[in-house]
Amino acid sequence: MPCVTGSTGPVAVTGASGYVGSHVVRALMKRGYSVHACVTDPTNPHKTEHLSALNKAGLPGRLELFRANLLEQGSYDQPFSGCSGVLHVGTAMGYGGVNNPRQVYDGAVDGTRNVLESVKKAGGVRRFVYTSSFAAIGHPAPPGYVFNEKDWASDNRERDRNWNPEKIDENGEVAYAMAKLETEQLVNRTAEADGRFDAVSVCPLVVLGPLLSPVHELVGSWQWFLGRMLRGKPCKRGWQALWNIVDVRDVGESQALILESDACQNGSRYQLSATDESGELDVFQLQEHLQKLFPRIEVGGAPPEMDAYLEKYGKPYDAPRAHCDKARRELGLESHAILDTLRETGQTLIDLGLVEPALKELD
Numbered sequence: 334m335p336c337v338t339g340s341t342g343p344v345a346v347t348g349a350s351g352y353v354g355s356h357v358v359r360a361l362m363k364r365g366y367s368v369h370a371c372v373t374d375p376t377n378p379h380k381t382e383h384l385s386a387l388n389k390a391g392l393p394g395r396l397e398l399f400r401a402n403l404l405e406q407g408s409y410d411q412p413f414s415g416c417s418g419v420l421h422v423g424t425a426m427g428y429g430g431v432n433n434p435r436q437v438y439d440g441a442v443d444g445t446r447n448v449l450e451s452v453k454k455a456g457g458v459r460r461f462v463y464t465s466s467f468a469a470i471g472h473p474a475p476p477g478y479v480f481n482e483k484d485w486a487s488d489n490r491e492r493d494r495n496w497n498p499e500k501i502d503e504n505g506e507v508a509y510a511m512a513k514l515e516t517e518q519l520v521n522r523t524a525e526a527d528g529r530f531d532a533v534s535v536c537p538l539v540v541l542g543p544l545l546s547p548v549h550e551l552v553g554s555w556q557w558f559l560g561r562m563l564r565g566k567p568c569k570r571g572w573q574a575l576w577n578i579v580d581v582r583d584v585g586e587s588q589a590l591i592l593e594s595d596a597c598q599n600g601s602r603y604q605l606s607a608t609d610e611s612g613e614l615d616v617f618q619l620q621e622h623l624q625k626l627f628p629r630i631e632v633g634g635a636p637p638e639m640d641a642y643l644e645k646y647g648k649p650y651d652a653p654r655a656h657c658d659k660a661r662r663e664l665g666l667e668s669h670a671i672l673d674t675l676r677e678t679g680q681t682l683i684d685l686g687l688v689e690p691a692l693k694e695l696d
């Protein structure tokens with residue numbers, strides 16, 4: 334399928350108001366696209382002010398807000414009309430317990446089905462970029478195993494009793510991973526059967542980087558946990574293993590690059606993760622970096638449970654290892670350095686008034 338450019342017509346983004354979606358919109362506008370930014374409520378200024386501000390930021394592209402809901406059939410017919418590309422970012426997330434595991438699963442699968450129906454009706458879409466997750470890649474593997482795009486979350490599950498659709502109602506991780514895997518395969522199958530568009534997926538790992546709006550400090554998100562560390566509180570997510578970090582600006586930029594790339598075909602996927610080992614941090618390394626970047630702040634570190642963990646296992650678990658080599662090689666992604674990502678996350682949390690840092694006592 335011929336690729337998309339700013340001159341092949343507008344492109345639409347679902348979940349445009351979200352943390353990742355806003356950066357996808359911004360990356361497209363930087364390249365001159367006319368963007369149909371789909372949000373559940375265009376009249377809610379908390380969710381849309383930062384998007385409207387992009388129209389005044391001197392970027393070559395423009396955006397227009399559209400109301401659409403993933404759970405309503407036909408909701409995307411209007412926003413996708415005339416579009417040559419669709420970037421499907423939105424999904425019901427489990428942050429802060431607003432959606433239970435079943436709602437996360439059904440929301441992703443049914444919502445994507447609705448989106449794909451609107452893509453088919455629109456007729457002019459050539460490329461469909463789906464924001465999947467590393468959750469659709471990661472599977473049981475020995476420590477140190479380096480994942481890539483050939484891995485699927487369903488690999489090596491023969492002895493995993495939790496990898497079972499019956500667990501979806503009770504296990505949030507299983508619900509999310511199964512939803513992302515099945516949705517990725519659904520978009521590939523649908524695109525192949527339709528023949529008028531290619532579906533390409535991105536699979537981000539721990540997404541951090543600048544927040545464009547206060548609504549992006551979502552309880553339970555990685556950025557929220559980093560903010561807690563700047564408040565002097567212990568790290569409570571992923572402390573047993575590695576934070577394998579990708580910059581949210583790189584997640585946005587990759588999606589714009591995918592629209593325009595000749596290297597992508599239907600079914601291509603790009604793991605968006607650390608550039609190299611510099612972005613694979615255990616909780617001690619994470620705390621050390623943050624402490625150097627924010628010397629006046631008393632940065633939180635490993636939680637009290639770490640002592641017992643270290644006594645049992647000796648060191649944090651060496652996983653997940655994964656690098657965004659394919660995105661850099663095929664798409665030409667120039668990924669951000671880890672210190673820049675951490676600095677921008679922390680600084681925007683502070684500048685937006687979301688985190689009151691735990692300042693050190695002055696001598």
Ligand SMILES: NC(=O)c1ccc[n+]([C@@H]2O[C@H](COP(=O)([O-])OP(=O)(O)OC[C@H]3O[C@@H](n4cnc5c(N)ncnc54)[C@H](OP(=O)(O)O)[C@@H]3O)[C@@H](O)[C@H]2O)c1
Nearest residue numbers: 348350351352353372373402403422423424425466537540
């Ligand atoms: N953040 C990460 O670390 C990470 C890692 C891997 C993959 N991802 C993927 O990235 C995508 C965005 O995640 P995020 O972290 O940016 O979360 P987010 O900020 O919560 O964004 C989710 C978006 O989905 C939209 N949405 C939810 N329910 C909807 C519905 N019924 N109809 C229409 N839109 C709906 C929300 O729109 P409204 O605000 O308009 O309600 C919001 O814009 C997700 O697909 C997620 O799986 C994220």
